[in-house]
Amino acid sequence: MTISPVVASLRAQAALQNEWLAERLTTLLPAIMAQSGIDFWIVVAREYNEDPVIMTLLPAPAMNARRRTILIFARRADGTVDRLTLDRYGYGDLYIQAWNPDHEAQDDCLTRIVGEYHPQRIGINVSPTFALADGLSHAEYERLLIALGPTYAERCVHAEALVIGWLERxxxxxxxxxxxxxxxxxxxxxxxxxxxxxxxxxxxxxxxxxxxxxxxxxxxxxxxxxxxxxxxxxxxxxxxxxxxxxxxxxxxxxxxxxxxxxxxxxxxxxxxxxxxxxxxxxxxxxxxxxxxxxxxxxxxxxxxxxxxxxxxxxxxxxxxxxxxxxxxxxxxxxxxxxxxxxxxxxxxxxxxxxxxxxxxxxxxxxxxxxxxxxxxxxxxxxxxxxxxxxxxxxxxxxxxxxxxxxxxxxxxxxxx
Structure with a gap:
């Protein structure tokens, strides 16, 4: 009896998973964001201390967060979601690379983008119930609040329903x-x-x-x-x-x-x-x-x-x-x-x-x-x-x- 993978080639596996990710980001994520009532989702992680969610959002062959990666998902009035990344290397066509490290500090870039979108409910990955929705480390949480400033920090909510919806569907x-x-x-x-x-x-x-x-x-x-x-x-x-x-x-x-x-x-x-x-x-x-x-x-x-x-x-x-x-x-x-x-x-x-x-x-x-x-x-x-x-x-x-x-x-x- 043959035991072989459904897709043998690593290259073909990556291509298929990226097709799925593109479809999920386009069709599934906007619906889940709307259902959860979150209009701005921030996912941030450092290399080798990855949030469990971020690895489901990065295209293959990404294997870690590469130094420090910030993903931003901003829901517009028409229901579409802008997908931004603040990192040094980019993630192809799935995300707009919104940070130029030669011109701006990463946290300053985050502060600027939040001000441009002016979100009312900012989802962050903190959850007392589900470990998979609790991936924001304490240090990154403290750093994130500083970058957001008092006004937007008060608008942060647990993104538990969004995270679970994204992962389970x-x-x-x-x-x-x-x-x-x-x-x-x-x-x-x-x-x-x-x-x-x-x-x-x-x-x-x-x-x-x-x-x-x-x-x-x-x-x-x-x-x-x-x-x-x-x-x-x-x-x-x-x-x-x-x-x-x-x-x-x-x-x-x-x-x-x-x-x-x-x-x-x-x-x-x-x-x-x-x-x-x-x-x-x-x-x-x-x-x-x-x-x-x-x-x-x-x-x-x-x-x-x-x-x-x-x-x-x-x-x-x-x-x-x-x-x-x-x-x-x-x-x-x-x-x-x-x-x-x-x-x-x-x-x-x-x-x-x-x-x-x-x-x-x-x-x-x-x-x-x-x-x-x-x-x-x-x-x-x-x-x-x-x-x-x-x-x-x-x-x-x-x-x-x-x-x-x-x-x-x-x-x-x-x-x-």
Whole structure:
């Protein structure tokens, strides 16, 4: 099974991402600025201490803020947005280079431009709730207020809604490619959970982890966290520390894998079963356990409606799951430029009654989610031992409907 990137050439990747960025800046940003009520957005960062947002606004192959970069987005009365950059090197056609360092200091240039636009609400990247919207460093904040002066400093507001809206929303071109990224992740897991990688009695979970990591690296995919592979087995429950990491017949395997490609991230968890001697299929109890976890997925997706907050979705889905006798834990999250991306969290594994702040944000159209959860069920063939089926599949919420980007696991991978 081939593991190769959707777009192999780095040059082609950069060109495609820049096409997307140009479209996002032209079509998406003006709408989000209007929705957030901000008419002037300042994004400022220094090299190697980049605001998380600025790297989503700079065209490839930019890899940092180059000394100190200031981006300015000024919304005009007709709804269009002027895009300016105050930096020494420029960013091509996407931004007007508004600062000449031979004639003016950078902060003086900022002061002048603000006075010319005379904005009423100036958005800055400060947020007590979302880390991704809190990228303005303290020193840059102090410096920015001095440059703005008392009148305009008083007009500064948190740009939280603008930042989250920019990061979480996907344009049609991105959504068209996302299923291919998720399919690539499915192929990666299918190969990892096969005889190509695993020899029962020989291979360890660490071997599979590093195969996943190395394969992603060689395929030009950036792992955004270290993959994990774990074992449950009869007499070796998930509730106790593992007694071994060598994979044996009769083991139930679990993996958690995520990567970024073309600036977009995936996140997936699936299970495999290693057939024991004399078996031709997994125990019925494990098959049933997977089906019950699929049922939790169905109940959660049914509650993920535009306008509901993450906390509302969590409460409704959990109530329905408990009502039908399931034992769920729901901890789903947005996907996009980041793995744990901008937008409403839908539970945390240790906060099943709701997450203040991050889960009070409403779901929006044209957003992508990692549907991450688990369900516990007993397996009769394992002396009614509890088994945790932890699944994670990627889905898109668009047009008011949510659907899987590339299907989901409904059958265990089988290793013979």
């Amino acid at each position: 996907r344009i049609p071109a991105e959504l068209a490619v996302y299923p291919e990224l998720v399919a690539l992740g499915h192929r990666l897991i299918a190969t990892a959970f096969s005889r190509t990688v695993i020899t029962p009695g020989v291979t360890t979970t660490d071997d599979v982890v590093w195969w996943l990591r190395q394969t992603m690296h060689e395929a030009g995919l950036r792992a955004w966290f270290q993959p994990t592979v774990s074992i449950q087995a009869r007499g070796m429950p998930f509730t106790e520390p593992p007694t071994r990491n060598r994979i044996l017949p009769g083991d139930l395997l679990h993996c958690d894998v995520g990567f970024c490609h073309l600036g977009l991230c995936t996140d997936q968890q699936q299970h495999a079963y290693v057939l024991a001697r004399g078996e031709t299929s997994p125990p019925d109890g494990l098959v049933s356990a997977l089906a019950r976890a699929n049922q939790v997925q169905d109940l959660l997706l049914a509650e993920m409606q535009v306008g509901r907050t993450g906390n509302q979705v969590l409460a409704l889905a959990r109530a329905r799951a408990l009502q039908v006798g399931l034992q769920p834990s729901i901890y789903s999250h947005p996907l996009g430029y980041h793995g744990h991306a901008a937008g409403p969290t839908i539970g945390l594994w240790d906060m099943q009654k709701g997450v203040p702040g991050a889960s009070d944000y409403p779901l929006a159209d044209d957003t992508v989610y990692a549907i991450e959860l688990n369900n516990v069920a007993t397996v009769p063939e394992w002396d009614d031992q509890p088994v945790r089926i932890a699944l994670e599949e990627d889905a898109v919420l668009t047009g008011g409907n949510i659907e899987w980007l590339n299907g989901r696991q409904t059958q265990l991978h089988i290793i013979k």
